[in-house]
Amino acid sequence: MEFLLEITVEEMPSSHVRTALEDIGARLGRELAAAKIPVSSLRTYGTCRRLVVLADLAGSQEAREELVTGPPKSVAYGADGLPTAAALGFARSRGIDVGRLEVVKTDKGEYVGFRRIEQGKDAAEILGRIVPQAIGALSFPKMMRWGEGQFRFSRPIRNILCLLGGTTVPFAIDGLSSTNTTAGHKIRSPLTITVTSFAQYKDALQEHLVILDAGERKAAILSQIEYLLAPLQAQLYSDPELLDKLANDVECPLVLLGDFPEPYLELPLEILSTAMREGQKLFSVVKGKKQLPCFLGVADVPADPKGFIRKGNERVLRARLEDARFFWEQDLKTSLKKRAPALKHVLFQEKLGSYDDKTQRLKKIVSYLCDRLEGCQEAAGVMTAAEFCKTDLVTDMVREFPSLQGKVGGLYARAEGLPAEVSQAIYEHYQPVGLDDESPASLAGAVLSIADKLDSIIGVVGIGVQTTGSSDPFGLRRNAQGICKIILDRKLDFSFPRLMAKVLAVYGDKLKRPKAEILDYTREFFLNRLRYIYERRGYRYDLVNAALGAGIDNIVHSFSRVKALDGLKASPQFEPFILMAKRVNNILTGQPAGPLNADLFVEKAERNLFSTFSIVKDNVGPMIAKGDFAQAQKMVFRLQPGLDEFFNGVLVMAEDKKLRKNRLALLQAIRGILLQMADYSQVVVEGDASTAKK
Amino acid sequence: MSLQSLILNLQRYWADQGCYLAPSYDVEVGAGTMTPDTFFRVLDKRSWKVAYVQPSRRPTDGRYGENPHRVQKHHQFQVIIKPSPADIQRLYIDCLTSLGIDLKDHDLRFDEDDWESPTIGAWGVGWQVMLDGLEISQFTYFQQAGGLEVFPVPVEITYGLERLEMFLEEKDNIYDLKWSEDVSYRDLRFEEERQFSEYNFNQASVRSLREAFGSAEREAVRLIERKLILPAYDMCLKCSHAFNLLDSRGAISVTERVKMIAQIRALVNRIALGFTGAEGAS
Numbered sequence: 001m002e003f004l005l006e007i008t009v010e011e012m013p014s015s016h017v018r019t020a021l022e023d024i025g026a027r028l029g030r031e032l033a034a035a036k037i038p039v040s041s042l043r044t045y046g047t048c049r050r051l052v053v054l055a056d057l058a059g060s061q062e063a064r065e066e067l068v069t070g071p072p073k074s075v076a077y078g079a080d081g082l083p084t085a086a087a088l089g090f091a092r093s094r095g096i097d098v099g100r101l102e103v104v105k106t107d108k109g110e111y112v113g114f115r116r117i118e119q120g121k122d123a124a125e126i127l128g129r130i131v132p133q134a135i136g137a138l139s140f141p142k143m144m145r146w147g148e149g150q151f152r153f154s155r156p157i158r159n160i161l162c163l164l165g166g167t168t169v170p171f172a173i174d175g176l177s178s179t180n181t182t183a184g185h186k187i188r189s190p191l192t193i194t195v196t197s198f199a200q201y202k203d204a205l206q207e208h209l210v211i212l213d214a215g216e217r218k219a220a221i222l223s224q225i226e227y228l229l230a231p232l233q234a235q236l237y238s239d240p241e242l243l244d245k246l247a248n249d250v251e252c253p254l255v256l257l258g259d260f261p262e263p264y265l266e267l268p269l270e271i272l273s274t275a276m277r278e279g280q281k282l283f284s285v286v287k288g289k290k291q292l293p294c295f296l297g298v299a300d301v302p303a304d305p306k307g308f309i310r311k312g313n314e315r316v317l318r319a320r321l322e323d324a325r326f327f328w329e330q331d332l333k334t335s336l337k338k339r340a341p342a343l344k345h346v347l348f349q350e351k352l353g354s355y356d357d358k359t360q361r362l363k364k365i366v367s368y369l370c371d372r373l374e375g376c377q378e379a380a381g382v383m384t385a386a387e388f389c390k391t392d393l394v395t396d397m398v399r400e401f402p403s404l405q406g407k408v409g410g411l412y413a414r415a416e417g418l419p420a421e422v423s424q425a426i427y428e429h430y431q432p433v434g435l436d437d438e439s440p441a442s443l444a445g446a447v448l449s450i451a452d453k454l455d456s457i458i459g460v461v462g463i464g465v466q467t468t469g470s471s472d473p474f475g476l477r478r479n480a481q482g483i484c485k486i487i488l489d490r491k492l493d494f495s496f497p498r499l500m501a502k503v504l505a506v507y508g509d510k511l512k513r514p515k516a517e518i519l520d521y522t523r524e525f526f527l528n529r530l531r532y533i534y535e536r537r538g539y540r541y542d543l544v545n546a547a548l549g550a551g552i553d554n555i556v557h558s559f560s561r562v563k564a565l566d567g568l569k570a571s572p573q574f575e576p577f578i579l580m581a582k583r584v585n586n587i588l589t590g591q592p593a594g595p596l597n598a599d600l601f602v603e604k605a606e607r608n609l610f611s612t613f614s615i616v617k618d619n620v621g622p623m624i625a626k627g628d629f630a631q632a633q634k635m636v637f638r639l640q641p642g643l644d645e646f647f648n649g650v651l652v653m654a655e656d657k658k659l660r661k662n663r664l665a666l667l668q669a670i671r672g673i674l675l676q677m678a679d680y681s682q683v684v685v686e687g688d689a690s691t692a693k694k
Numbered sequence: 695m696s697l698q699s700l701i702l703n704l705q706r707y708w709a710d711q712g713c714y715l716a717p718s719y720d721v722e723v724g725a726g727t728m729t730p731d732t733f734f735r736v737l738d739k740r741s742w743k744v745a746y747v748q749p750s751r752r753p754t755d756g757r758y759g760e761n762p763h764r765v766q767k768h769h770q771f772q773v774i775i776k777p778s779p780a781d782i783q784r785l786y787i788d789c790l791t792s793l794g795i796d797l798k799d800h801d802l803r804f805d806e807d808d809w810e811s812p813t814i815g816a817w818g819v820g821w822q823v824m825l826d827g828l829e830i831s832q833f834t835y836f837q838q839a840g841g842l843e844v845f846p847v848p849v850e851i852t853y854g855l856e857r858l859e860m861f862l863e864e865k866d867n868i869y870d871l872k873w874s875e876d877v878s879y880r881d882l883r884f885e886e887e888r889q890f891s892e893y894n895f896n897q898a899s900v901r902s903l904r905e906a907f908g909s910a911e912r913e914a915v916r917l918i919e920r921k922l923i924l925p926a927y928d929m930c931l932k933c934s935h936a937f938n939l940l941d942s943r944g945a946i947s948v949t950e951r952v953k954m955i956a957q958i959r960a961l962v963n964r965i966a967l968g969f970t971g972a973e974g975a976s
Contacts, residue, residue, distance in 0.1 A: 010783055010804065011803075011804040011805075011806070011821060013806040014806075142808065142819065144818075144819040144835055144837055144847075145835075145837065145845070145847050146778050146835050146847050146849075147777045147778050147779070147780065147846060147847060148777045148845075148846040148847075155819070156778075156780075156835070158780060186783070186787075187787065187797055187802050188797075188798070190784075249803070249805070250803075279829075280824075280827045281805075282827075297827065299801035300801055300802075300803060301800075301801050304799075304801075305799075306799050308799045308800055308826060309799075309800060309801045309826045309827075311826075312800070312801075312825070312826025312827055312828060312861070313826055313827035315828075315864075315866060316826070316827040316828045317827070318866070319762065319763050319866070322761075322762070323761075323763075323764075326761070345947045347952075350952075
């Protein structure tokens with residue numbers, strides 16, 4: 001049977017629409033399954049004004065077989081095997097023939113009982129309960145009440161259409177009863193429409209200027225854009241986030257191409273596009289990398305025959321660009337250098353001081369990093385960049401467009417004639433904003449970005465802010481991921497723990513939390529971020545855990561470890577080797593470390609293993625130092641035959657205490673090498689009970 | 695077409711919806727939300743409908759009369775209806791139609807924009823209403839005021855009168871608007887903007903403003919203790935205006951800003967508790 005639910009709301013934020021649809025689809029699916037109502041399909045649709053679920057369900061619950069138990073078997077049957085009065089009484093009380101009784105085994109022993117078929121309830125009855133529950137369970141980052149109700153939602157709910165097989169499923173939420181009606185486009189065609197089926201609903205909406213499917217709306221926007229831009233041979237300045245938002249914000253998309261006066265083109269593309277996006281939600285139009293004096297807007301109308309909408313948007317945009325140009329010209333009157341002292345009055349964080357304090361710290365961290373990174377010594381620009389990178393916080397442009405922090409500084413640095421490497425490093429030092437954003441293209445930008453982000457992380461961790469679940473008020477996760485991405489993208493080879501210690505030292509005694517605790521927390525925090533990044537790149541979770549188990553002393557190496565494991569996971573040596581490594585691990589559990597003495601070996605197998613170990617150890621050291629874990633991994637595979645022979649031919653737990661200790665010491669030394677590669681005990685292989693099925 | 699006829703039309707429309715037409719409040723405020731006709735009336739459980747014009751001062755927005763859009767004093771048309779009716783968006787849309795805007799020719803959008811005023815401990819959920827890309831109103835369901843949850847939920851509609859009139863007259867410059875048929879916005883306001891910008895940015899005495907802030911704050915505390923809630927609230931408005939002027943004089947550091955806002959908010963919270971009769975009870 002066709003199930004259709006439409007929740008009509010006042011305009012919800014696009015991000016809420018997306019999560020609400022995912023959530024309600026999943027919830028209803030779960031609840032229907034729990035209620036034993038077979039579902040053959042379920043999907044969602046939505047706009048900012050309606051959340052829609054369409055499903056194909058069975059008309060009732062599956063019939064259910066139920067076991068009714070009576071007296072214990074010992075009481076129910078006599079020694080002659082015939083039913084006793086107790087059994088007869090039980091059968092009579094349940095209205096069944098005594099012959100239907102059977103013996104059933106339970107936890108408490110054997111009882112008599114019988115099976116009966118419970119007919120399922122109508123789906124409509126079940127839906128009347130679970131739909132309002134599912135709606136009530138939806139949660140949003142910010143929720144509200146309205147009118148005289150106590151119900152909380154993203155925005156006020158104004159109508160709930162709920163049909164099963166064309167008939168209204170009756171229920172009410174906070175006094176609002178479900179209906180079989182909807183309405184067309186709120187501004188253009190707000191007529192009440194009676195709904196009988198999804199096909200008729202979708203057609204009626206279309207007729208009343210609502211395209212229900214977000215994919216169709218997005219496609220319509222894109223094809224109109226293409227049509228408008230073709231004659232100009234121009235392109236959309238790509239902004240997927242804005243496109244997705246607009247595809248939810250409008251029910252009837254019309255793309256408009258408008259103009260603005262050419263003189264504004266003297267403003268950089270970054271500023272023009274931000275002025276267009278923020279406020280009016282307009283797209284920039286570019287040819288190559290050059291902005292053209294026009295924009296694209298998406299209206300929620302079928303047409304703009306009189307051109308009012310285009311002209312209106314042009315007028316508003318002109319005013320915005322005029323403001324932006326005013327800021328640009330005003331700001332350029334004061335150099336970044338002259339602005340720097342004003343950072344003393346801009347707070348970074350109450351307990352961590354001003355942005356001037358941060359700048360002084362950045363200079364020290366950047367200088368430390370430059371001493372350790374190849375090619376950085378010459379990039380003298382990076383110190384100047386560190387000095388000025390935060391000065392754009394006291395410009396009017398950043399006050400107007402906070403999202404342009406960093407970029408504005410870079411643009412001003414360039415406009416006032418600072419060296420290109422300085423302006424580029426400033427421009428890039430917030431990058432990457434997310435894992436899909438680009439890392440800084442210059443080494444100076446990369447170094448500055450790492451320094452800035454790690455300073456924030458250590459500082460915020462150091463004043464005791466915990467980042468848990470959805471709470472990450474300082475964006476620490478994003479910052480940590482940015483650092484990891486830069487290090488991995490640029491293959492920056494340096495000791496990460498030492499950098500953390502340096503950043504911590506630069507804070508002096510400003511951070512109240514114990515130093516060891518700060519470092520532990522931060523290290524764990526980065527481990528989790530790296531785990532997330534590697535798994536996002538498609539590596540098996542157990543291989544990632546194994547690689548990270550060898551530590552993150554060097555982040556580039558940690559990734560090489562993952563790749564090495566991944567590259568060898570299909571080789572025939574891999575699985576036996578893992579099992580062997582686990583065996584070594586198991587036997588060493590709880591054993592104290594001891595000295596290894598080559599003179600104490602008595603058996604051939606242990607001597608052989610020791611000599612292989614010595615060769616492997618000598619070879620693997622330089623490979624690990626170079627970060628060549630693929631080679632190193634292959635090298636340690638060579639231990640396998642020796643270990644096999646050892647375990648088969650030598651009694652590790654020998655009676656003789658000296659022999660035993662020495663053999664354990666050999667295994668410990670081997671484990672020491674293995675642990676530089678990976679914590680193999682984390683790898684899941686078939687036929688291994690200790691790690692199977694997480 | 696003029697600002698004056700726009701105001702008359704809005705008054706007529708919302709009076710027809712049962713709103714009482716309040717006079718503008720006579721203490722400087724940054725927004726219509728801050729006057730007693732909104733602030734106190736959203737706190738209790740009684741139904742309430744009010745509409746009024748409120749001159750609103752934002753000293754830092756001054757541009758010496760040189761910017762065609764920004765002014766340090768503009769006019770808001772404020773509507774409060776409590777509890778929020780189910781058809782409030784429809785009422786709002788119909789109001790625009792009644793002003794002569796044919797929505798078939800325009801793009802009207804309710805664009806996510808949650809409102810908050812840290813100074814009076816208030817926040818709400820809603821939209822900025824955009825007409826062909828121009829923000830003409832703020833539409834908010836109040837959730838908290840004076841730091842207290844509000845119930846029933848009031849809806850607030852704030853029209854930016856100059857903005858809306860620029861749309862209606864298709865003007866690019868605020869000073870080209872007509873206030874009435876014979877009086878232009880320039881006649882009335884240009885010199886005021888020029889002089890007040892000079893005062894706000896360069897002349898206002900930082901010392902007297904700090905004294906004014908301090909004495910209004912002390913007075914508010916004293917009045918709250920004597921259960922004179924309404925005058926105490928006026929003192930908070932005076933604090934707020936002094937704060938805004940100090941801000942435009944560039945006399946407030948970031949930490950000081952946080953502290954001063956927190957000071958006002960704490961007072962306003964006590965006033966809200968006093969008004970609802972909860973102070974002392976908790």
